[in-house]
Amino acid sequence: MRPRTPLLLAVPAGVSAVLLLLPLLALLDRTPWGRLPGLLGRPDVQQALWLSLRCALAATALSLLLGVPLAWVLARTPLPGRRVLRGLVTVPLVLPPVVGGVALLLAFGRRGVLGDLLVEAGAVPAFTTWGVILAEAFVALPFLVLTVEGALTALPRDAEEVAGTLGSAPLRVFLTVTLPAVGPSVAAGTVLAGARALGEFGATTTFAGSLPGRTQTVPLAVYALLQDDPAAAYALSAVLLAVSVLLVLGLRTRVR
């Protein structure tokens, strides 16, 4: 038997659904669909789209390469201070992105902690596409680490231990036993990290600036366009919304 929904819960639930969906519907309503092909074909818009795609893919790949090993270390090794480290990894997740940008400047800027070293090497990331990738990885990495670490912690160790006693080297065990077992979580973490990277704004504009073609990703372009060409801003927003919906759908089918 289906229980009746109490009014005290139904009303706020309805309000929250409206709160979440109305802005998205309004965006779709205002999107100049007729002009969309023309707007999306514009060189400045294409430039922002390609830059965003490249940076988000690179940041996601970086997160994957660096994040899975970190998740493994956090979940599987008796590293002292592991719990503290796990907590600290979570901080960028909840940190206001603009604060992340300031922190990145203080670490990797010309006057930052590693500034002299980076200037010497001719590899200062500020104002470069690398800076965008770094900022995006900074905010995206925790999503991957936490997702994979959670899966590893929940995974029974029997199979790994059996493989170990049968004489497989630890790295081989990791690659052939552990990783396939947490594959779906790695995929989910990758999607989450990619979505976060694609939407990154605050850390990027603070750390990498905003220059079309080099550091002005789609979110930055939306912000800039909103001031003199709102229709183009709505069109680009609709594209990001579509990508978000696709990512969520992908995530759901993966999880199932």
Add this chain to the structure above:
Amino acid sequence: MTHLLASARRRGPGVHLSRRKRGWGGVAAVLLLVTGCGSSGPPQRTVTVFAAASLTKAFQAEGKAFQDSHPDLRVTFSFAGSQSLVAQVQQGAPASVLATADLATIAAVKSRLSGPPVVFAHNQLAIATAKGDPLHLTTLASLAKPGLKVVLAGPTVPVGKAAANALKAAGITVHPVSLEDAVTGVVTKVRLGEADAGIVYATDLTGSDVGGVALSGTSTSLAIAALSGIPAPADAEAFIAFVRSDPGHTILTSYGFQ
């Protein structure tokens, strides 16, 4: 709320109950904080001023002096790139006064103003550099040096537009590393040392920890107007009159405006 508490008391075990109670206590504390904030001091009317980022320090001083002479009024500011403020006004932002860094930008919302905008101050472009200008960047031509990290404001920002015009008039091509959305963004990037130079306003060098030099022959005009259809037009006009008065102008000149 009492109903929920009662049901928790009836059904939940002891530990659960006390935790539940603490939760509601937290909610009550937050409510007290929120309502407490709203009920301080005598009722005051507020003038909301949207002002160009270059006016940040000067207008904060204007606001203080204005409140001293008008105890029943409070001034709140929103500082941003003029083009951004104009876009916000077009979207219906609740501003009562709009002050922009040039006339062209405020003209875009002419229909929303209560009257024609007036020029209340002048400014000049300037090159901002690190303190002491270690790279000797004193002319527009020096900004074209290859390898130099120059930051400008975007083409829709008044200072970005003025800088682009000045560079074009001088026949100089600069390849900026970033296009900021307000002059304050340019100043910040130079101050942090991430950029070697930027084109800003002369007033940004006044009392600042960046170095630089004003560029002669690059006068800009700041414009101000009240918006139409606001609740207390007289309050908005009072603020504008104060800014244009002698004491108001003295404050502006003390921040480097002309």
